[in-house]
Amino acid sequence: MGGWVLTPRPFMPQCLMASLFQNPSQDHADPGDECAALARDLAASVLPGHWDELRGRVSDGATGTPLTPMWEQFFRLLGPGGFDALGARQQQLLQQIHDDGVTYNVHADAAQAVRAWSVDLFPLLIDAAAWKQISAGAAQRAALLNAILADIYTGAQRTLKEGLLPPALVQGHPGYLRAVHGHAPPGNVWLHIAAFDLARGPDGVWRVVNQRVQAPSGLGYLLENRILISRLFPDAFTQLKVQRLAASYRLLMDTLLRLSPGGSGSRVVLLTPGPYSETYFEQVYLARYLGITLAEGSDLTVREDRLYLKTLRGLEPVHVVLRRLDDSFCDPLELRPDSMLGVAGLLQAVRAGHVLVANALGAGFLESPAVQGFLPKLCETLLGEPLKLPSLPTWWCGEPGVCDAPLDDLRSWVIKPVHADCGFEPTVMASLDYGQLPAWRERVHADPARVTLQQYQPLPQVPVWSDDRLAARAAMLRVYALSDGQGGWRVLPGGLVRTAPRGGNTVSMQRGGSSQDAWVITGDAVDDSTLLPPPMRPQDLVNHHRVVTSRAAENLFWLGRYSERAEYSARLARITLRALSGDDDLGPAVRDMVDSWCRQAGLIEPESPSLSDNPHGFERCIVRGLTPGQHAGGIVQNIQALGFAATQVRERLGGDHRQWIASATALELLPAAARRDELQAAQALRGLEQLTEILSAITGAQTDRMTRDDGWRLLSIGRHIERLTLLGEALSLAFRTNAVHTDSGFNLLLALFDSTITYRALYQKRLEIPPLLDLLMLDRENPRALGWVAQTLRARMAKLPGEAADKEALLALAPDPDDWHLPELCTHNQDSHYAWLELTLTQSIEGAWRLSDEISRRYFAHANAPDRTLGGY
Known part of the structure; x- marks a missing residue:
């Protein structure tokens, strides 16, 4: 009778069962404690020399060491199922991303240009002490950058006259806009949003790697990540007292309206580059969350120095533009003449004081990595205090003799271009062979003014859930400082974490990276602000209508036309191929009619043989026209045009509607085998029948679901x-x-x-x-x-x-x-x-x-x- 008889309980977490087998005397142990212990045992080792976020120290490569208290608490609060439920939660996460249509456009990958957004199951946890340092430092930096812009464009240019910033880095930078000189934005607020990419070094100190001040991206993805992850770990989110985000977004909107030349009733638009922007999804998402209109440059027009939104109901005045365009693309009249994305005359409307653009134009030169090396002295001079959040050691090689010593030990540095027009990409020297270093030294010596050296730092490693196990990835945290319009700054409590692919030390969503939510653990009360408007009264709904921009209306108009045209041409092609393969003699009149129908619909080229003279050649021309690139008209061109129109109004179409259109554009009407062998009408008919079914579904979606x-x-x-x-x-x-x-x-x-x-x-x-x-x-x-x-x-x-x-x-x-x-x-x-x-x-x-x-x-x-x-x- 001295043994235990252990009967497994239904649905018992495996982590708990394992602990019971190991120590039967603890069958009443807290499941949370068991999961925390299991996390400590299962956590992957971190590369030596990297900061280990899970364990809160620089890594020596060991495993099984204690986790930080907040991570211990997180794993205790995994909830029912513990680690055994993480696989199911991962599937829920992927399904929700699919259902929400969260995407990221990867221009570097022609085979998969639109990729599902990637977010890891675990958040990055930031304790109150670390966040206090980050928040204070980011707010100070935003104030400093705003002061630099004010001095350069509307002040005494003290920064240039006293040599605090080399004129070549400012006035020689393509991001410096002479057209803005002398104009002060409302409230002298140049930056409404400033973003900083941070990395924690082996010494545990957070440092700034990059700063983004033209049109910082990520606020939409950040919000989507928060909604996704907080729902999967509700107990941990609540009990860890994670600070919420809504108050920061509310501050952004309140500031824009407070400074707007149109007052509190102003119309605000989010200016997007359009559906081919890599972050288009988040722009749509952010506009919806903020309750503002998403607009492309073609949606806007300037008349008599005022900005208007083109809608079906006429021209409606716009007073605030929250932009996601870089400076040079915003106004083809005064900036980049080949831009198809901006609004001609926007700068003149800004100078006339009729519209607020956030961020103000002209901040592009501050994104140069070379500027980072001058910020400590600038902060002491302009703000009268030391820089609270350090940068990675950075040197601009345009100053004589500055880069001589770093060039002797080049593998300790990252070479970055001063601006995007310098002709090379940032390159980690430690990733190169020794034989490649002399060529880089020569390149720096040949044109030092185009080169910045930034010290290489191993990125911190964060825990991720990958392949059903705890792993570690290099990561970088982007935080956002928001202006209150009165000289103060609020740093959004959280951020967008970007993680590198397995084994990498460079974060890039374009190159297969992923993302995480960032949870700021607060010891104070959690802000329960919301962006939800007050309940609407019946009288508020009398004249309530959804704004339809003229661009959206035009694309919907053509979406309808191409849907009908594709359906008609597919039906005509099927009818024609069936008639030509039948036994009936069509006769000259019918052949003339069918020939004219097909030419009028673009199913064949004008120079194709006539049906009367060469029926077999006519049939081959129709079948050949089902192959992409054969001629400008016909079914393939109609489907492609249908798909293009749909991408322009993606936010107005339901998921099924978009999926059917994607299926139509991806459908191979004529199999590759049929192109190599004799072109066969039977194979073409099968493809046309599939297309007809898809087009019927598209028609149904347009008729019944919009x-x-x-x-x-x-x-x-x-x-x-x-x-x-x-x-x-x-x-x-x-x-x-x-x-x-x-x-x-x-x-x-x-x-x-x-x-x-x-x-x-x-x-x-x-x-x-x-x-x-x-x-x-x-x-x-x-x-x-x-x-x-x-x-x-x-x-x-x-x-x-x-x-x-x-x-x-x-x-x-x-x-x-x-x-x-x-x-x-x-x-x-x-x-x-x-x-x-x-x-x-x-x-x-x-x-x-x-x-x-x-x-x-x-x-x-x-x-x-x-x-x-x-x-x-």
Whole structure:
């Protein structure tokens, strides 16, 4: 009877079961303590010489040593399942990233340009003492950089005259903007957001590696990381007293509105480079969180030194621009003339005092690593105090003799360009072979003014959960200082942690790095501020509407048009290939009709052989057109254009909608084997059938899953304009070629209108013109009938914003099916020429094209907008 009989409990954590086997007398031990002990045993060793964040000391490569108290507490609070549940939490994390559509655009990887955002399961924990040092140092640095900008652009330029900063580093830097000289931003606040990349050295001291002051990125990803990770570890987040973030974002918005020339009711926009920006997701996310409008440069226009947002409801004044564009791209008129991202005249609107740009333009030279070496003296001179947060030792080689000693021991340094135009990337000398060092020494001696030397420091190693085990990765912490507009600074309590790939010592999201949340442990009360607005009253909702920018509306308009065009061309290609592979003799009239249909839809090139002269060659041309790059028109081009339009309005489309469009653009219509062998219509038909299914899903998403706002109405209008012109041209060609008077031509026309079943249900096999025209022209219950299309088009247009007289003018361009009458449409002469039908179709098609042009002019380009702007200006 002296032994134990151990019956495993259902769902018992393995870490607890292991401890019971090892020491049966402790079967009532706290599971949290057991998980903390297991973490200590399982934690990976850290490379010697790196700071070990998990153990709070410089590493000697040993394992099994104690963890810091806050990390011990974190592992005690893992919650139900302990380590055994981490795999499931990792899957939850990945699923949530997928569901939220969190992405990062990797321009260096053509094979996977859009990559899912990578975030580790564990956060970085920062204790109160360390954060106090970081916070005070970052706030001081932000104040110092702001003072430097004020002195350079609007002050006495003491920094240059006294040699505190070499003029070559300022006025010789492309980030120095002479166009800004003499202009002081509101409140003399040059920097609303300053970001600093920090690394803890082997001595445990946090040091600044880089500073970002033009358009710092990361605030959106930081927020997304916090939401993701705090939900996975709710007990740890609460009991460790992690400081919250909302108050900092609130301060940012309050400061912008306080300093805005438009006052508290100002419109604020976030200026984005667009969907191809590597951090586009976070820009969309941040704009939504802050409750401001996301705008590209093409969404904005300057009129009479004032900035406006182009919307479907007119030009609306903009008073604040929170930008994510680097300085030189912001105004092609005065800065970089080849920029397609900025707003022409923005600088003039800024100088006129009508708009606040955050951060102010002109700070680019402060991002040069060479500036770091001059900050200690600058801080003592301008702020009267020593620099609290040190930089890594940094030397600008443009000063005579300064870099001679470092060059003798080059492997201890990182060579960085003074600015982006210097022609080389930052290079860690320790990563090179000794034989490569002489060439770098020669390069530095040849052009020292372009070179900065920054001392190499092993990055701290943070714990990560990788491959179901505790591992360690090199990491860097980015923190953000935010201005309060009155001379004070608040450092957001947390940050964006970027981690290096396994075995690396360089952090780069572009090169496969990951990220972490940063938890600041506070001994004080946790700030429970929120950015959620107060509850809305019924009267607040009376005129509430979602702003639809003209750019978004235009892309939705073309999304609708290309969706319809792709669907039509895919249906036509299927009908044609089936007809050509059938046993029926189409006859000359039908061949002429099908030939004209295919050329009009761009399925074949103009110089391709005609269907009448070379049916086999015609078929080969259609099949060949399903291969990307074969010719400019056709199905492939329509799908690509559809995909492009969708990327421009990604934030307005649901996840399924985006996925279907991605599937369409990725679909290989013609297998590679078919391209090498004889081009086979059967293989092409299979690809077209797959595409048709996908396009049907896209149509369903647009019809049933999008809010019926002004943007959706433009999408629907685009679809119906396209359907009206395509089907109208097809019907006209069927009568002009007289193919409609043949059985095969009649049936092909019904198939193209997707109305075969309806016609047979109503009229059986009576192939007669009056019932055909009634169904395809006048039937208001058939969504393919031109009458239904025109009626729906007019109904959508009637609900667009604008003055009644303007909408009446637009409606006058749209065909009115109430003016169509079957007896007149069926009137024909002895040569079977349906003159009234031809006239009606021609007028409808031309009216649709004029309507498209007028919509573009009024709602997208605002060509007549100066007399009808909104907002009191």
